[in-house]
Amino acid sequence: MSSSTRTTVRQLRADVAAICLPKGRKVGSAGHKKARKYLTARLEEIGCEPYTGDSYELPYQRNSIAFYNVVGVVRGNNPKLPPLLVGAHYDSVIAAPCADDNAAAVAIALATAEHAAANGCLERDLVVAIFDAEEPPHFRTNSMGSERFWHDQLDGRPIHAAIIMDLVGHDVSIPGSMLGHIPLIGGLLEKIPGLANRDIALPLLHSLVFMTGTESHPELAVALDAAGVASGIKLVPTLNRCIGDMSDHGVFRENGVPYFFLSCGHWEHYHRPTDTPDRLNYKKMARITRQVTSLLGALDTQALRRSGGKERVCDTLDLEVLYMRRAFGPLWGMLLKRAGLTQIQSRKDVNRLVKNIQALGL
Numbered sequence: 001m002s003s004s005t006r007t008t009v010r011q012l013r014a015d016v017a018a019i020c021l022p023k024g025r026k027v028g029s030a031g032h033k034k035a036r037k038y039l040t041a042r043l044e045e046i047g048c049e050p051y052t053g054d055s056y057e058l059p060y061q062r063n064s065i066a067f068y069n070v071v072g073v074v075r076g077n078n079p080k081l082p083p084l085l086v087g088a089h090y091d092s093v094i095a096a097p098c099a100d101d102n103a104a105a106v107a108i109a110l111a112t113a114e115h116a117a118a119n120g121c122l123e124r125d126l127v128v129a130i131f132d133a134e135e136p137p138h139f140r141t142n143s144m145g146s147e148r149f150w151h152d153q154l155d156g157r158p159i160h161a162a163i164i165m166d167l168v169g170h171d172v173s174i175p176g177s178m179l180g181h182i183p184l185i186g187g188l189l190e191k192i193p194g195l196a197n198r199d200i201a202l203p204l205l206h207s208l209v210f211m212t213g214t215e216s217h218p219e220l221a222v223a224l225d226a227a228g229v230a231s232g233i234k235l236v237p238t239l240n241r242c243i244g245d246m247s248d249h250g251v252f253r254e255n256g257v258p259y260f261f262l263s264c265g266h267w268e269h270y271h272r273p274t275d276t277p278d279r280l281n282y283k284k285m286a287r288i289t290r291q292v293t294s295l296l297g298a299l300d301t302q303a304l305r306r307s308g309g310k311e312r313v314c315d316t317l318d319l320e321v322l323y324m325r326r327a328f329g330p331l332w333g334m335l336l337k338r339a340g341l342t343q344i345q346s347r348k349d350v351n352r353l354v355k356n357i358q359a360l361g362l
């Protein structure tokens, strides 16, 4: 590990530990307030300015409940340009640490802000948006933090492009019961008792990171190409419609903001008390930090002609196939075969392949 990676890992660990309180960060709880205070202190320490007014906390009320988005800005060289946004939610679904959901993504958002502030390399402002109330019962309601930010709290400038993260702290794994479908290691199922009931992180798959949104603007493929893939992770771009608006990117997609949404998907600890800091892969998180940093750098200089606030869906078929083939490597042939395909020729083929990959528990 290089010394800069070591420093990133140390900070990611510290941020996750600070907001993963034993009783969680449910809206209205003492942990929610404590996490919020920590996040505002971190934004200040990083050198962010408040997004609007004189506070990082952007409060709103719904049904007599008080909510708070926490938003700062790393100033770019030209604040007149539409800003970039990096975002993640900080509330927890249950009264438990909820490390992967979503302390990991919050820590990565802070780390990218820290990098931008320290290097001063962005032309545009970088809005660091730590959203409240993403979890049920607020999900996709008018109390959801990202919805309120978009509808009530924007500073009047359009958002150039957004990167949203959720569930980005864990190794991608597959349910043990699915191992039978993987050549060579399927035989382990009979040999190791209890394996079928566990999630297994396979060497070929654990570093996967799924990404949607490349289809939201024709120039995003160019930005992705310029950013490249950070070493040590395998990026799998796919259409948002394959997974749905499972997080805060929904409101940006609907309103025509070019976006990338990054996630490692669900795992066995999803929404459970066992989603704890010790189960995260901090090295993978440091690599995702590098990925987001390079995406922000590429988006910063990429002209993105606006679509007048309307959602776009571009054709990214060739790009998806290229990245998937690279990401799955030696498993590619097996995955095609399982889906009953010899090669990918159409959107229908990709849909079939993605459905098959999802059926493996990924």
Ligand SMILES: [Zn+2]
Pocket: 093, 101, 135, 271
């Ligand atoms: Zn969640």
